[in-house]
Amino acid sequence: MALQGFSIETQDLTRVFRVKRREARGQSREIVALDRVTLTVRRGELFGVLGPNGAGKTTLIKILATLLSPTSGTARVLGIDVAQNPWEVRRRIGMVSGGESSGYGLLTVEENLWMFAQFYGIPGREARRRIRELLAIVGLADRARTKVYHLSSGMRQKMNFARGFLTEPEVLFLDEPTIGLDVGTARALRTYIREWLDEHPDRTILLTTHYMHEADELCDRVAIIDRGRVLACDAPAALKRGLQGEAVFRLTVDGEGDLGALLANAHGVVRFTAEARDGPTELSLILADEGALVPVLAALQGAGARLLSLEKREPTLEDVFLRLVGRALSEGEADAASR
Amino acid sequence: MPLRAEVGTFLRTAWGRAYPRVIGMSREKSWILFDVLLPLLQVSAYVFIYRAIGAPREFTGFVVLGGAMTAYWMNILWSMASQLYWEKETGNLELYLIAPTSRMAILLGMALGGIAATTLRAVGVLLLGTLLFRVPLAPTSVPALVGVFLLTLIALYGLGMLLASLFLLWGREAWHLANLLQEPVFLLSGFYFPVRALGFFVALGASLVPITLGLDAMRQLLYPRMMEGLKFLPVGVELGALAGLGVAFLVLAHRALRFFEDLARREGRLTLRGQ
Ligand SMILES: Nc1ncnc2c1ncn2[C@@H]1O[C@H](COP(=O)(O)OP(=O)(O)O)[C@@H](O)[C@H]1O
Ligand SMILES: [Mg+2]
Numbered sequence: 001m002a003l004q005g006f007s008i009e010t011q012d013l014t015r016v017f018r019v020k021r022r023e024a025r026g027q028s029r030e031i032v033a034l035d036r037v038t039l040t041v042r043r044g045e046l047f048g049v050l051g052p053n054g055a056g057k058t059t060l061i062k063i064l065a066t067l068l069s070p071t072s073g074t075a076r077v078l079g080i081d082v083a084q085n086p087w088e089v090r091r092r093i094g095m096v097s098g099g100e101s102s103g104y105g106l107l108t109v110e111e112n113l114w115m116f117a118q119f120y121g122i123p124g125r126e127a128r129r130r131i132r133e134l135l136a137i138v139g140l141a142d143r144a145r146t147k148v149y150h151l152s153s154g155m156r157q158k159m160n161f162a163r164g165f166l167t168e169p170e171v172l173f174l175d176e177p178t179i180g181l182d183v184g185t186a187r188a189l190r191t192y193i194r195e196w197l198d199e200h201p202d203r204t205i206l207l208t209t210h211y212m213h214e215a216d217e218l219c220d221r222v223a224i225i226d227r228g229r230v231l232a233c234d235a236p237a238a239l240k241r242g243l244q245g246e247a248v249f250r251l252t253v254d255g256e257g258d259l260g261a262l263l264a265n266a267h268g269v270v271r272f273t274a275e276a277r278d279g280p281t282e283l284s285l286i287l288a289d290e291g292a293l294v295p296v297l298a299a300l301q302g303a304g305a306r307l308l309s310l311e312k313r314e315p316t317l318e319d320v321f322l323r324l325v326g327r328a329l330s331e332g333e334a335d336a337a338s339r
Numbered sequence: 340m341p342l343r344a345e346v347g348t349f350l351r352t353a354w355g356r357a358y359p360r361v362i363g364m365s366r367e368k369s370w371i372l373f374d375v376l377l378p379l380l381q382v383s384a385y386v387f388i389y390r391a392i393g394a395p396r397e398f399t400g401f402v403v404l405g406g407a408m409t410a411y412w413m414n415i416l417w418s419m420a421s422q423l424y425w426e427k428e429t430g431n432l433e434l435y436l437i438a439p440t441s442r443m444a445i446l447l448g449m450a451l452g453g454i455a456a457t458t459l460r461a462v463g464v465l466l467l468g469t470l471l472f473r474v475p476l477a478p479t480s481v482p483a484l485v486g487v488f489l490l491t492l493i494a495l496y497g498l499g500m501l502l503a504s505l506f507l508l509w510g511r512e513a514w515h516l517a518n519l520l521q522e523p524v525f526l527l528s529g530f531y532f533p534v535r536a537l538g539f540f541v542a543l544g545a546s547l548v549p550i551t552l553g554l555d556a557m558r559q560l561l562y563p564r565m566m567e568g569l570k571f572l573p574v575g576v577e578l579g580a581l582a583g584l585g586v587a588f589l590v591l592a593h594r595a596l597r598f599f600e601d602l603a604r605r606e607g608r609l610t611l612r613g614q
Contacts, residue, residue, distance in 0.1 A: 017607050062610060065437050069605045091439040102430040104359040106366050111358070118355025119438035119445075121348030147366075163434075 007204035008041035012073035033059040035228035044201045048219030049208040056228040057208035061173045065095045094169030098179035105149030109159050120167045134162040174207040212317040231324045243315040247290045251283040255305030268292025273328040352440040356448025360456045375463035382406035385531045397565040403468035405530035407461040414457040416517045419499035422449050423507040433610045450496040484560045490581040491553025497588030504595035533569035542571050549584050552577045
C-alpha cells in the first residue's frame with residue numbers, strides 16, 4: 001500500500017442520513033451530515049476539526065474509524081480506503097469520544113483498560129505496564145483499583161482517554177476529548193496530547209472540538225466546518241491573519257430595542273453577534289476597518305443604548321468562524337472549559 | 340498478521356470479554372442467591388405435584404435437572420441475546436467493532452462468561468435440589484452425560500449468538516420477542532415434564548431450542564428405565580441433532596452478524612447518535 005505521505009485523506013466525502021418520519025416531525029427527510037469534504041492530514045500532524053454541534057464532526061470520525069459508510073466520496077487512512085479495507089485500517093487506529101460512557105461498572109479502572117488491550121492482542125504484562133503509565137499521566141493512578149461505577153463522569157472520561165493511547169495507534173481520533181471536563185483536567189489532557197505527538201512524530205491525531213481555544217492552542221492546522229462543509233482549513237494563525245484588514249471589537253451595551261436590526265444595516269459592520277447576558281447585551285463586531293466604529297457607536301447611542309464597555313480584540317478563531325458563517329460558534333452555549 | 344498472532348488475539352479477546360462476567364460472579368454474590376432460590380421454588384412446586392400424584396421418585400431428579408437447565412435458558416434470553424444491543428447503548432459496541440479482532444471471539448467471550456456465571460447457579464440448583472428432595476442418581480455413563488451437556492451448551496449458546504446478532508438491529512422490539520419466547524419455551528421444551536407428552540411434531544418443533552433435545556437426552560442417560568416409554572428420540576439421534584444445531588447456529592450467527600453489521604453501518608445505526 002503506497003503511503004502518499006498523508007495520514008488521512010478524504011475526497012468529496014459525503015454522508016447523508018435518512019431520518020424516519022417520527023423523528024422528523026411529519027415526513028421523512030435527508031440530513032446531509034457531510035457535504036463533499038476534501039481534507040488531507042499529514043503524518044505527525046495534530047489536526048483539529050472545529051465546528052458547532054451538529055456540524056458533522058462525529059460523522060467524519062465515525063467514517064474514518066470504519067463505523068459508518070460514506071454515502072459517496074472516499075476516505076483513506078494511511079493510504080488505505082476505509083470502506084474497502086476496513087480491517088487494515090482498524091489495526092492502525094484508535095478512537096475516544098469525550099461523551100462516551102463505555103466500560104463495565106463492575107470492573108476496576110485497570111481491569112477495564114486491560115480488557116480493551118486484550119482486543120488488540122497486547123500481552124498482559126505489557127498491557128499492565130502501559131496502563132500504569134497512562135493512569136499516572138491522566139491523574140488516575142490512585143484509582144486504578146476503583147470500580148468504574150464509583151468514578152465521577154470526569155474520571156471515567158480520563159479513563160477512556162487513556163484507553164485511546166493504550167494501543168499505541170498510528171492514527172488517533174479524539175472526538176471532543178475534553179468536553180464537559182473542568183479547566184484543569186482539560187488542560188492536562190491537552191498537554192499530554194501535545195507531548196505524545198512530540199514524542200511520536202510518526203503518529204497523527206485528528207481531534208474535533210467546538211472549543212475554539214482548544215483548536216487554537218493545540219492544533220497545527222484546523223478545519224472549520226459547519227453543516228457538513230469545510231469552510232476553511234489552515235494553521236490557526238493563518239486563519240486569524242485572514243481577518244487582519246478588519247477590526248474586531250467587543251462591546252457591552254445597556255438598552256432596549258432591536259440592536260440586531262440596527263447593526264445589520266449599519267455601514268461598515270461585516271459581521272456581528274449580540275448576546276443578552278442578564279440585562280446588558282454583549283456585542284461582537286467585525287468591522288471593515290477601525291474607522292467604522294464611530295458611526296456604529298453613534299447609531300447605537302441614537303437608538304438609546306448606553307455603552308458600558310468597549311474593547312478592541314485580536315481576532316480569535318471564534319471571529320474567523322463568525323466571519324465565515326455569520327453566526328457565533330458557541331451560539332447559546334457556555335464555553336467554560338476552553339478558558 | 341501471522342496466524343499465531345491472530346489466534347492469540349482471538350483467545351485474548353474471548354478471555355477479555357468473558358472476564359467481566361466471570362469476575363462479576365464474585366462481585367455480585369447476592370444475585371446468585373436469588374438466581375438459585377427462585378428456580379428452586381419452581382422446582383419444588385413440580386416436585387410436590389409429582390409426589391401428590393404418586394409419580395416414581397426419578398421424576399424428582401427429572402424436575403431438578405429441568406430447573407438447573409432453566410438457568411441457561413434465562414441467561415440466553417435475558418443476557419446473551421440482548422448483549423450486543425446493550426453494548427451499543429453503553430457505547431462499548433463501537434469500541435469492539437473498531438478493534439482489530441474477531442467478532443466471533445467477542446461473542447464467544449460473552450458466551451463463556453455467561454456459561455461460567457450460569458453454571459454456578461445451575462450447580463446451586465442441582466446441589467440444593469438433590470439434597471432437599473433426595474434425588475436418586477444413577478447415570479448410565481458419565482462421559483456421555485457430560486458430552487450431551489456440552490453439546491447442548493454449544494448449540495444453546497450458538498442460538499444465543501444468533502439472537503444477539505438479530506437484537507443488534509432490532510433493539511427494543513427484540514426485547515418483546517424475548518418476553519414472548521420465555522413462557523412458550525418453558526412449556527414446549529419440557530423443562531418440567533417429558534417433551535414427548537406434547538406429541539411428536541410439537542416436540543420436533545420445540546427441538547429448535549437445543550435445550551429440548553439436551554434435556555431429553557440427559558434424562559435418558561440419567562434415568563433409562565423411567566424414560567423408556569417417555570423418550571422423544573434415541574440418544575444417538577439427539578446427539579447428532581444437537582451437533583447439527585450447534586454448527587448451524589454458529590454459522591448463522593456469524594453470517595447474521597456480518598450482514599446486520601454492514602446494514603447498520605450503511606444506515607448509521609451501528610452507533611448511538613448524538614455523542
Ligand atoms: N445516525 C444518525 N442518524 C441520523 N442523523 C444523524 C446520525 N448521526 C448524526 N446525524 C445528524 O448528522 C448531523 C451531524 O451530526 P454529528 O456528526 O454528530 O455532528 P457533531 O459531531 O459535529 O456535533 C446532525 O444533524 C445529526 O443530527
Ligand atoms: Mg459530535
